[in-house]
Amino acid sequence: MHSKPSIVKRIALERIEKLFELAAEKEAGGGEDGMRLAKRYTRLLKKIGMHYKVPLPKRIKNGICSGCGAVLIPGRNCTVRMASSEGYAVYKCECGNEKHIFYRRS
Numbered sequence: 001m002h003s004k005p006s007i008v009k010r011i012a013l014e015r016i017e018k019l020f021e022l023a024a025e026k027e028a029g030g031g032e033d034g035m036r037l038a039k040r041y042t043r044l045l046k047k048i049g050m051h052y053k054v055p056l057p058k059r060i061k062n063g064i065c066s067g068c069g070a071v072l073i074p075g076r077n078c079t080v081r082m083a084s085s086e087g088y089a090v091y092k093c094e095c096g097n098e099k100h101i102f103y104r105r106s
């Protein structure tokens with residue numbers, strides 16, 4: 001096993017990150033079109049990740065609703081509830097899907 005990611009994977013990762021930025025940007029722009037484009041980009045970046053077997057970076061994985069594919073923007077399309085004693089936050093998307101995001105307790 002190589003410990004260094006291949007150039008192909010590195011390029012795939014760059015594309016994934018670019019698409020995520022683009023999706024967040026489109027979604028922040030608002031409107032039906034923005035939402036539709038954002039979901040299209042997140043679908044695409046997941047596909048790229050699977051195709052090249054590149055695991056999605058945490059912030060991207062956590063930032064996308066696994067239900068509808070929207071970029072989760074607290075206060076806009078999702079609510080955040082802290083379950084401090086459990087060590088995670090619950091992100092609830094407007095589509096109804098809930099995501100538990102674990103964080104390290106200090």
Ligand SMILES: [Zn+2]
Nearest residue numbers: 065068093095
């Ligand atoms: Zn959703």
